[in-house]
Amino acid sequence: MENSYKYFKNTDCKYFPCHKGLSDDFNCLFCYCPMYSMPNCPGSKTYIEKNGKKIKVCTDCTFPHRPENYDKIIQILIRNNNN
Template sequence: MENSYRFFENRDCKYFPCHKGLKDFNCLFCYCPFYTRENCPGKPEYKEYDGKVIKVCTNCTFPHRPENYEVILKLLKL
């Protein structure tokens, strides 16, 4: 895909790809806007660490899928 306001792929990032399994990897939402939200549209895992529950998004590709751009904006109500 071509970089635009809806899609950006940064192959020069030292962490690229931070998640495996996507042909077109959208880096636009590198930091997931849903990380701090309880109702996340992705598939996070929750693990206990030092008596705290931590949200682990290692296997979640929701914000990196190009087709989810509109869904993300709608959920953020932008």
């Protein structure tokens, strides 16, 4: 897949690939997930408790790194921004 506004792959990143088990079309565009602060994001997440605080853990989530989810993420962000 070619780098574009919907897709970016950074193989020079020292953390690449940050998630195992994804195809060659690993999308780095949303390296920091824009849905992290959303409690009902569509990704696979777990929660841990540390110092009495509930912390979202997205280590096993690959949703934002799948190229086919770009449009879904944008729609979620638009919907969330309008609320």
